[in-house]
Amino acid sequence: MNSKLALAAALAALALAGCAKKEEAAPAAEAASDAAAAASQAADAAGQAVDAAGDAAAAAGDAAAAATDAAATAATDAAAAAGAAATDAAAGAAQATGEAVEKTGEAIQDAAKK
Numbered sequence: 001m002n003s004k005l006a007l008a009a010a011l012a013a014l015a016l017a018g019c020a021k022k023e024e025a026a027p028a029a030e031a032a033s034d035a036a037a038a039a040s041q042a043a044d045a046a047g048q049a050v051d052a053a054g055d056a057a058a059a060a061g062d063a064a065a066a067a068t069d070a071a072a073t074a075a076t077d078a079a080a081a082a083g084a085a086a087t088d089a090a091a092g093a094a095q096a097t098g099e100a101v102e103k104t105g106e107a108i109q110d111a112a113k114k
Helices: 002-019 022-113
Strands: none
Touching: none
């Protein structure tokens, strides 16, 4: 769109230059040509800015995907660690319960012998 505006401005400047007197036509045409060149440069710069914005958006998308992956990995690792800790705790509790039952049985046997 910027290039269309630049082209329209250049054409308008050339049209105005054509309407001027013959003596003034050369400087006006030169000014119109300079304006058209400047407008073209501005359009090119705008295109480069759009490209840079697209690259930045893509980089931001990549960063967001990487952050999501890292968060998912961390959550998975934390869940696995919690599961392992719970398993260890349950095994410890089962062993302690078994030992307590065994000692209770021994105490009952000792009491029965007396």
